[in-house]
Amino acid sequence: MSPTRSGTSPRTRRPAVRATWGAVLALGTTAALTAPLTAASAASDPGTGDRDVRAVQTEYPQTTRTLRLKMLTETQAKDNAKFDPAQFGKFADYFSSPDFAAHVAMLPTGKVLLFSFESVEDNPQKEPAPTDVIGSRNAGTAYVWDPAAGEGPAAFKAVPPPIVDMPDGTNQPRPAPFFCAGHSYLPNGMVGVFGGNLGGNGGTGAKLALVFDPWTETWHQQQDLSVGRWYPTVVTDAEGRQVIMSGQSELGWGTPTPVIEEFPARPGAVPLNPRKAPDGVASGVWKSEAPYRMDYPHLFSLNDGKIYGFGRDADQEWRFDPADQTRTQLPDRPDGGLRNYGSAVALPNGTQGPDSVLILGGNRNDPNTYRFSGGAWHKDTPRAFGRTQDDTLILPDGTLFTVNGSYDIRNYGNGDLNPNADLKYRQTETRGADGTWRLGPEQRLPRGYHSNAVILPDGRIMVTGDELQQIANNPDIKSGLNGTIEIYEPAYLHQGARPVLSKVPAGAVGYDAALTVGTTTPGQVSRAVLLAPITSTHAVDTSQRHLDLQITGRSGNQLTLKTPPSANAAPPGYYMLFLLDDKGVPSVAKWVRLAP
Ligand SMILES: [Cu+2]
Structure with a gap:
């Protein structure tokens, strides 16, 4: 065991409890799922009679999973x-x-x-x-x-x-x-x-x-x-x-x-x-x-x-x-x-x-x-x-x-x-x-x-x-x-009807620049938000990021937004642009690409 580990690594430790779940689950109560289990519960396993199942499935049969x-x-x-x-x-x-x-x-x-x-x-x-x-x-x-x-x-x-x-x-x-x-x-x-x-x-x-x-x-x-x-x-x-x-x-x-x-x-x-x-x-x-x-x-x-x-x-x-x-x-x-x-x-x-x-x-x-x-x-x-x-x-x-x-x-x-x-x-x-x-x-x-x-x-x-x-x-x-x-x-x-974002530019947009977008619900838009997409694992997500964009102009079904001030504020890449109403209800997003 390495000193960097807390001693709980599943990679090196075997399970302390081995139990078969069929008998326990047959009780059909929440208590059966939350109570500590012992080996005594390893009784009548409905999977053991099936010759076609692999050994591991016999240990933990489908009936247990289903229940x-x-x-x-x-x-x-x-x-x-x-x-x-x-x-x-x-x-x-x-x-x-x-x-x-x-x-x-x-x-x-x-x-x-x-x-x-x-x-x-x-x-x-x-x-x-x-x-x-x-x-x-x-x-x-x-x-x-x-x-x-x-x-x-x-x-x-x-x-x-x-x-x-x-x-x-x-x-x-x-x-x-x-x-x-x-x-x-x-x-x-x-x-x-x-x-x-x-x-x-x-x-x-x-x-x-x-x-x-x-x-x-x-x-x-x-x-x-x-x-x-x-x-x-x-x-x-x-x-x-x-x-x-x-x-x-x-x-x-x-x-x-x-x-x-x-x-x-x-x-x-x-x-x-x-x-x-x-x-x-x-x-x-x-x-x-x-x-x-x-x-x-x-x-x-x-x-x-x-x-x-x-x-x-x-x-x-x-x-x-x-x-x-x-x-x-x-x-x-x-x-x-x-x-x-x-x-x-x-x-x-x-x-x-x-x-x-x-x-x-x-x-x-x-x-x-x-x-x-x-x-x-x-x-x-x-x-x-x-x-x-x-x-x-x-x-x-x-x-x-x-x-x-x-x-x-x-x-x-x-x-x-x-x-x-x-x-x-x-x-x-x-x-x-x-x-x-x-x-x-x-x-x-x-x-x-x-x-x-x-x-x-x-x-x-x-x-x-x-x-x-x-x-x-x-x-x-x-x-x-x-x-x-x-x-x-x-x-x-x-919350009912959502704002609609109908159009965004096809190409990349720069920083500290005007971004013109279309909406069919101009009266329902009070906020514009860029949300970076999520890529995550092991509770680590370095990518997600939320920025409000200033709404600098409104004309009919067009909104003019101001893109983030610099790449420090929002690294180059693809973002989801949402339009929000005054209750925080978002539109369906469209993708916007920021590039230097
Ligand atoms: Cu892992």
């Missing part, structure tokens, strides 16, 4: 009946997906990229990820989901990563094992994915560098990074260069790399052309380092053009300057402890772009939130309870929405690799304009480790991820659809 999902569905409906959709929004849909979606990216085509790995387990009481597996079973998977196509297998398209021969000594080609990598957007709207898993040694960093082109829906391999990175973070800076920090190196778990790299290497130009994907492009090493003890730091490019890096350890907080590649120490986070996989967001700041960051989850015992602004930390309004593995999204109206969460890695409150969840973590929570939080409707599936959520251009929220719960509650384990997606409709979608 569990039924119970979660029923308790969700019952508990959510008290929430008025016009006040709290509602969970509106739930359907199967072909990917676990440990990683997601909202694409400027309107589709969503989902990627993860081939699982090595159908039994959710065992580690499902091929983290320690060496050879071809350590492989990546990827799909795009088209929300316009709804649900069902035809709404998804497989977009597997390139076949690669990893340097693991086996000579076994496989789809690139890019899971537990880091990612952010290139300024041309493509997704850069860096790092991955080489297998063995408790989690070993791969040097993979890949770019996904959302228009051709193809992957493009770049030159290897200089070090392996498993659990790195990537942020796009104001120039549009992707800065890559941390991650366990090619030597294995417990060897986080301090090396900072950027893509593409200087002096190469950043990719600005949406029709041209980089191929075989090199990354470059920074002159200063980022010596994070823990991986997946929260990185943000704020409106001073600097990168702020908030480590999970309270004393590992730094500011990085991409211009001269230097590092400056920031004050320690005041909670003084370790925050393990909680969310963080760069807070909306009018038309100027974010200058502060809110650190939220990561400590199940601490409901407080911590805001870094003006060079100092401030204890901010608490949520209802502490949770880890949560995702917090900035909605078009500037409110924050927390979804997902659990007790610890692969732990839902009843021990490692025990899918029996403390159901309080299913509750969503929203931070309103007054800065206070309130609990809202609950999601169907508890989703912890590897959970994700993105805001769709139509304002709905897609919730997905967490292979362990998706396996434990799969409506048909033989279907090949391993994951699930749940759709949440925020309260703003239950």
Whole structure:
């Protein structure tokens, strides 16, 4: 066990509790799902008589999955009946997906990229990820989901990563094992994915560098990074260069790399052309380092053009300057402890772009939130309870929405690799304009480790991820659809007629410039908001960003807006433009590309 680990790693620990769930679930009560279980419950298993099922399915049969999902569905409906959709929004849909979606990216085509790995387990009481597996079973998977196509297998398209021969000594080609990598957007709207898993040694960093082109829906391999990175973070800076920090190196778990790299290497130009994907492009090493003890730091490019890096350890907080590649120490986070996989967001700041960051989850015992602004930390309004593995999204109206969460890695409150969840973590929570939080409707599936959520251009929220719960509650384990997606409709979608954004310019728009757009509801528009798309994993989302745009002119069905003042305020790339009415109800967004 490495000293950098808290001792709770599912990668190295076996489950403390092994139970068969059929007998327990047959009781058909919520208590059965929330009570601690013992081996004594491993009784009459309806799956054991079936000679065709694989061993793992015998250990955890379909009947168990079906009953569990039924119970979660029923308790969700019952508990959510008290929430008025016009006040709290509602969970509106739930359907199967072909990917676990440990990683997601909202694409400027309107589709969503989902990627993860081939699982090595159908039994959710065992580690499902091929983290320690060496050879071809350590492989990546990827799909795009088209929300316009709804649900069902035809709404998804497989977009597997390139076949690669990893340097693991086996000579076994496989789809690139890019899971537990880091990612952010290139300024041309493509997704850069860096790092991955080489297998063995408790989690070993791969040097993979890949770019996904959302228009051709193809992957493009770049030159290897200089070090392996498993659990790195990537942020796009104001120039549009992707800065890559941390991650366990090619030597294995417990060897986080301090090396900072950027893509593409200087002096190469950043990719600005949406029709041209980089191929075989090199990354470059920074002159200063980022010596994070823990991986997946929260990185943000704020409106001073600097990168702020908030480590999970309270004393590992730094500011990085991409211009001269230097590092400056920031004050320690005041909670003084370790925050393990909680969310963080760069807070909306009018038309100027974010200058502060809110650190939220990561400590199940601490409901407080911590805001870094003006060079100092401030204890901010608490949520209802502490949770880890949560995702917090900035909605078009500037409110924050927390979804997902659990007790610890692969732990839902009843021990490692025990899918029996403390159901309080299913509750969503929203931070309103007054800065206070309130609990809202609950999601169907508890989703912890590897959970994700993105805001769709139509304002709905897609919730997905967490292979362990998706396996434990799969409506048909033989279907090949391993994951699930749940759709949440925020309260703003239950307020009646929405403003309409009818037209935006086809080409790129510059900074501090006039932006003329069309609307068929000019009298219903009081605000214009740019929202950066979300690409997230492991509660890390460096990309999301919220800016108000000044409305400088109105003429009939045309509005003139003023674009952000500089690339520091909003790095070059694709943004969703929403028009909002005076109640905060957003239009369906259209994509706008900012370019220098
Ligand atoms: Cu992971």
